Amino acid sequence: DAKTTQPNSMESNEEEPVHLPCNHSTISGTDYIHWYRQLPSQGPEYVIHGLTSNVNNRMASLAIAEDRKSSTLILHRATLRDAAVYYCILRGIQGAQKLVFGQGTRLTINP
Amino acid sequence: GAVVSQHPSRVICKSGTSVKIECRSLDFQATTMFWYRQFPKQSLMLMATSNEGSKATYEQGVEKDKFLINHASLTLSTLTVTSAHPEDSSFYICSARDPQGRGQPQHFGDGTRLSIL
Numbered sequence: 001d002a003k004t005t006q007p008n009s010m011e012s013n014e015e016e017p018v019h020l021p022c023n024h025s026t027i028s029g030t031d032y033i034h035w036y037r038q039l040p041s042q043g044p045e046y047v048i049h050g051l052t053s054n055v056n057n058r059m060a061s062l063a064i065a066e067d068r069k070s071s072t073l074i075l076h077r078a079t080l081r082d083a084a085v086y087y088c089i090l091r092g093i094q095g096a097q098k099l100v101f102g103q104g105t106r107l108t109i110n111p
Numbered sequence: 112g113a114v115v116s117q118h119p120s121r122v123i124c125k126s127g128t129s130v131k132i133e134c135r136s137l138d139f140q141a142t143t144m145f146w147y148r149q150f151p152k153q154s155l156m157l158m159a160t161s162n163e164g165s166k167a168t169y170e171q172g173v174e175k176d177k178f179l180i181n182h183a184s185l186t187l188s189t190l191t192v193t194s195a196h197p198e199d200s201s202f203y204i205c206s207a208r209d210p211q212g213r214g215q216p217q218h219f220g221d222g223t224r225l226s227i228l
Binding site for chain 2: 034038042044045049096097099100101102103104
């Protein structure tokens with residue numbers, strides 16, 4: 001499984017944008033970039049995913065570098081409920097398409 | 112609303128007990144489900160891939176006789192922790208992949224916190 005690298009932790013203030021980076025220099029052409037987040041004592045929650053183009057949904061935006069070796073999850077206006085561990089995961093399209101979690105980024109939101 | 116239901120949410124039992132955890136996909140038929148384990152302050156560790164109608168595929172280092180997986184229908188997978196001991200205490204999480212379309216996200220259950228006394 002291709003590996004991703006994320007900062008261990010980040011901190012931001014409420015109502016400000018947050019940019020969570022992810023490096024994935026060994027990404028293959030058919031790997032999708034997935035983002036999930038996990039709140040304390042809960043299962044992970046899907047945030048967004050993309051292949052090549054930037055993506056927007058009601059939760060966040062995903063900006064994918066042109067060479068696809070990095071991506072950034074953007075929370076446009078952070079709230080206290082966005083405090084969680086955010087995981088950037090590459091997932092192929094062959095076989096079981098399992099998700100292998102790294103350590104993620106622990107995001108703290110200050111009021 | 113939730114598309115994957117996991118039950119029970121919490122189990123406390125004595126050492127030596129076998130514990131069964133259920134994972135159900137509610138809105139779709141899941142030919143593939145996944146089981147994870149998470150220790151405090153650590154990330155999720157994939158234990159096994161559950162395949163409907165066939166044997167589960169276990170990750171390296173996971174004892175298949177200890178963690179029995181059954182995926183008898185397209186909406187239900189079960190994980191049985193056999194003869195559980197205190198070191199098996201952990202947060203167990205299942206997920207299911209909607210088979211429609213490429214690259215679609217996985218949906219996770221809310222987890223089962225297992226405490227072995």
